[in-house]
Amino acid sequence: xxxxxxxxxxxxxxxxxxxxxxxxxxxxxxxxxxxxxxxxxxxxxxxxxxxxxxxxxxxxxxxxxxxxxxxxxxxxxxxxxxxxxxxxxxxxxxxxxxxxxxxxxxxxxxxxxxxxxxxxxxxxxxxxxxxxxxxxxxxxxxxxxxxxxxxxxxxxxxxxxxxxxxxxxxxxxxxxxxxxxxxxxxxxxxxxxxxxxxxxxxxxxxxxxxxxxxxxxxxxxxxxxxxxxxxxxxxxxxxxxxxxxxxxxxxxx
Amino acid sequence: xxxxxxxxxxxxxxxxxxxxxxxxxxxxxxxxxxxxxxxxxxxxxxxxxxxxxxxxxxxxxxxxxxxxxxxxxxxxxxxxxxxxxxxxxxxxxxxxxxxxxxxxxxxxxxxxxxxxxxxxxxxxxxxxxxxxxxxxxxxxxxxxxxxxxxxxxxxxxxxxxxxxxxxxxxxxxxxxxxxxxxxxxxxxxxxxxxxxxxxxxxxxxxxxxxxxxxxxxxxxxxxxxxxxxxxxxxxxxxxxxxxxxxxxxxxxxxxxxxxxx
Numbered sequence: 001x002x003x004x005x006x007x008x009x010x011x012x013x014x015x016x017x018x019x020x021x022x023x024x025x026x027x028x029x030x031x032x033x034x035x036x037x038x039x040x041x042x043x044x045x046x047x048x049x050x051x052x053x054x055x056x057x058x059x060x061x062x063x064x065x066x067x068x069x070x071x072x073x074x075x076x077x078x079x080x081x082x083x084x085x086x087x088x089x090x091x092x093x094x095x096x097x098x099x100x101x102x103x104x105x106x107x108x109x110x111x112x113x114x115x116x117x118x119x120x121x122x123x124x125x126x127x128x129x130x131x132x133x134x135x136x137x138x139x140x141x142x143x144x145x146x147x148x149x150x151x152x153x154x155x156x157x158x159x160x161x162x163x164x165x166x167x168x169x170x171x172x173x174x175x176x177x178x179x180x181x182x183x184x185x186x187x188x189x190x191x192x193x194x195x196x197x198x199x200x201x202x203x204x205x206x207x208x209x210x211x212x213x214x215x216x217x218x219x220x221x222x223x224x225x226x227x228x229x230x231x232x233x234x235x236x237x238x239x240x241x242x243x244x245x246x247x248x249x250x251x252x253x
Numbered sequence: 254x255x256x257x258x259x260x261x262x263x264x265x266x267x268x269x270x271x272x273x274x275x276x277x278x279x280x281x282x283x284x285x286x287x288x289x290x291x292x293x294x295x296x297x298x299x300x301x302x303x304x305x306x307x308x309x310x311x312x313x314x315x316x317x318x319x320x321x322x323x324x325x326x327x328x329x330x331x332x333x334x335x336x337x338x339x340x341x342x343x344x345x346x347x348x349x350x351x352x353x354x355x356x357x358x359x360x361x362x363x364x365x366x367x368x369x370x371x372x373x374x375x376x377x378x379x380x381x382x383x384x385x386x387x388x389x390x391x392x393x394x395x396x397x398x399x400x401x402x403x404x405x406x407x408x409x410x411x412x413x414x415x416x417x418x419x420x421x422x423x424x425x426x427x428x429x430x431x432x433x434x435x436x437x438x439x440x441x442x443x444x445x446x447x448x449x450x451x452x453x454x455x456x457x458x459x460x461x462x463x464x465x466x467x468x469x470x471x472x473x474x475x476x477x478x479x480x481x482x483x484x485x486x487x488x489x490x491x492x493x494x495x496x497x498x499x500x501x502x503x504x505x506x507x508x509x510x511x512x513x514x
Contacts, residue, residue: 013415041368045419046412098416 002027005035005077009047010089011099019087026077032086033061033072048099056214059147063100064089069149069212091152107148110168113198114175119184134183140222141178143215144171150209150219156202167199170209170219177223195231200224272384276311278449279435280304282468287330288323295338299327305466309448358423364409367422374401374429382437387453391441398434399475405430434476435469442467442478460504488512
């Protein structure tokens, strides 16, 4: 049951761009990426769009569909009204390369600023042991597909380019939380660094990141808030602060 | 059970299923120890792009071991190669020709659409070079692929060079044609059924066919396929098997020899 679908597709580059109206055939069961591909094949041969797995697991086709950050391959055309126009635009928080493709290298820079997993120096291959409960705690964060929808929607950077320097973003807070929960990781100052170097304090827990996550990771509740609580507990508690000064107690560990 | 985001409940309504190309068993012919491509100095290949590793069917999980083992060999092979290899001189004329070839789709107008040719090629290989093949269908496929190849020389592309998928596809199409033609021509030559290759007109496994690989080469116009004998199974590997297990796969002559010494 094919039908005519009205779409508005943003086309342009770093300097200039505009929405273009198109009408395209849409078949039953198709997702937005399918119809974008049909537009590409029949009307706009040079329409730039990033995509790969078409199964919601590679995180490539992130874009904004009717203003919402979404994966185009996981968004049913049928979830919009029959007469509704579907508008697709590139991710707003990142610089446009062309059409629906943005330069997401901000995220790779931030990834490199986070020290990787560090096991004890004397741990030999095959000797690492982990309790199932510890595996399960961090498993949620390992589901991240790096689509960067959370990074894109986060208002700390979405319309505040100036904050990018000092803010790593939700994707990297779950990364820090995951490493922090790892029983064999020996770096003891991950939460402190999250606060002091990666801008954890700039997050005011509006949960927009959690809302757009296609893997349904509870970014705010399970990663950001627990880290914030620990930071507040140690950093701002006057008695604990005093303790670090007079009895040489450890700070945020 | 619901399949997101399609919201189909397969306990209540039918679900559409279909076969899809999942892995390519063939690939660039390489030396096993260095992963150096045969006949192309300085080219190294490992993983799915290389051929000969998985025989007639790749088992689940084996491509990871393939990558680890042959990726390492390719890296070491390439490192060893650059120590002694001199840079291959490239003439200005060759560079100019390559640049012109890349620009060509932009200079044509009203030519073929790369997306349409891609879709047609998919249709041909899906229908005629699919899971169950016949000689007649493969012959038809080879003819149709040749037509697409002719038309692909006249692809025209809109827009500029920057992130232009239609332009990229114009070049990917050459590679797709190469793979499709090599697969179809090897398949029509192999008159038996084995692993991922099923011939409806030759449904049986034939031990004689185990002894050969098909090697495809391209002269710029079309693919030719020749048969190349496989090295015999070394004795130390032969001895690991119960001889009755090997009888299904090997000819009586091979069994009698008992592996290569």
